[in-house]
Amino acid sequence: MTLPAFDYRRPATLSEALAILADDPQARAFAGGQTLLPTLKQRLARPSVLVDLQDIPDLRGVKVTDTTVEIGAMTRHFITETDPAIRAAIPALSHLASGIAHPQVRHLGTMGGSVANNDPAADYPAAILGLNATIRTTRREIAADDFFTGLFSTALEPGELIVSFRFPIPRRAGYHKFPNEASGHVTVGAFVVDTGAGVRVAVNGAGPCVFRQTDAEARLSAEFSHAALEGFTQDPKGLNNDLHATPAYRAQLAAVAMGRALDMALAA
Numbered sequence: 032m033t034l035p036a037f038d039y040r041r042p043a044t045l046s047e048a049l050a051i052l053a054d055d056p057q058a059r060a061f062a063g064g065q066t067l068l069p070t071l072k073q074r075l076a077r078p079s080v081l082v083d084l085q086d087i088p089d090l091r092g093v094k095v096t097d098t099t100v101e102i103g104a105m106t107r108h109f110i111t112e113t114d115p116a117i118r119a120a121i122p123a124l125s126h127l128a129s130g131i132a133h134p135q136v137r138h139l140g141t142m143g144g145s146v147a148n149n150d151p152a153a154d155y156p157a158a159i160l161g162l163n164a165t166i167r168t169t170r171r172e173i174a175a176d177d178f179f180t181g182l183f184s185t186a187l188e189p190g191e192l193i194v195s196f197r198f199p200i201p202r203r204a205g206y207h208k209f210p211n212e213a214s215g216h217v218t219v220g221a222f223v224v225d226t227g228a229g230v231r232v233a234v235n236g237a238g239p240c241v242f243r244q245t246d247a248e249a250r251l252s253a254e255f256s257h258a259a260l261e262g263f264t265q266d267p268k269g270l271n272n273d274l275h276a277t278p279a280y281r282a283q284l285a286a287v288a289m290g291r292a293l294d295m296a297l298a299a
């Protein structure tokens with residue numbers, strides 16, 4: 032299928048990219064095109080200009096300190112999967128990246144593109160929410176709890192770009208997803224984090240938007256063990272219902288994914 036006509040710009044600086052986006056409300060940021068190109072092919076979007084972000088140094092790079100990991104928005108999944116400093120600081124995050132799709136997608140797809148898109152079947156939103164990351168944009172810093180606002184929607188405003196993600200390094204964390212076997216996308220997943228000051232549990236794929244499972248968080252904060260999850264059930268109300276899984280099945284998968292993510296955290 033042919034693509035609709037559009038202009039293509041490849042700015043070398045963030046300010047140049049922001050100026051193009053500010054000038055034209057139909058202009059769209061372009062990271063690796065892993066969502067955007069299929070969207071254009073299906074005529075679900077008709078941007079006037081694609082603003083390719085790949086030459087902008089401010090959107091790249093990985094910085095690890097004793098307490099945080101900061102990852103540029105244009106970081107490809109392959110880098111998050113393999114970077115030794117990320118792997119050492121937050122192994123569950125590298126593990127999550129290693130399970131995204133296949134090598135071609137992991138070499139082009141970016142953390143910024145994935146999180147900005149907020150597909151309910153995407154992996155990264157669970158890591159952002161579970162690890163309590165801060166989203167640094169061209170205008171402000173947004174806490175993970177305030178960022179994901181619904182199905183394919185976020186707190187980002189028109190013309191606002193994600194610059195980087197800052198993750199506090201947790202004491203231990205784990206992630207498990209039940210993938211769609213065809214694409215690798217998430218049918219249901221869970222990210223379980225012992226922050227050192229409490230427990231955060233994020234569930235993705237199950238509902239229209241990633242969410243925190245506060246009942247599981249309270250149980251695991253009291254005792255970080257499988258015993259604490261005994262008798263836990265996820266309410267199926269409001270969960271997704273599609274050809275891949277019913278809400279009741281997704282609820283069951285959420286509980287199992289949580290247990291397996293906990294296994295990974297306990298082994299860390």
Ligand SMILES: Cc1cc2nc3c(=O)[nH]c(=O)nc-3n(C[C@H](O)[C@H](O)[C@H](O)COP(=O)(O)OP(=O)(O)OC[C@H]3O[C@@H](n4cnc5c(N)ncnc54)[C@H](O)[C@@H]3O)c2cc1C
Nearest residue numbers: 062063064065066067132140141143144153154193215216
């Ligand atoms: C076959 C296939 C299988 C896949 N399987 C998985 C999977 O298993 N798990 C998973 O999580 N994902 C999966 N994906 C999605 C993929 O991982 C990409 O991360 C996702 O599509 C985003 O792609 P991208 O980074 O190239 O962004 P693009 O497609 O270029 O952009 C996506 C959206 O984000 C916006 N955007 C991009 N960068 C920024 C920024 N810095 N600031 C603000 N807005 C921005 C764009 O304007 C656009 O609206 C799959 C994709 C394909 C094609």
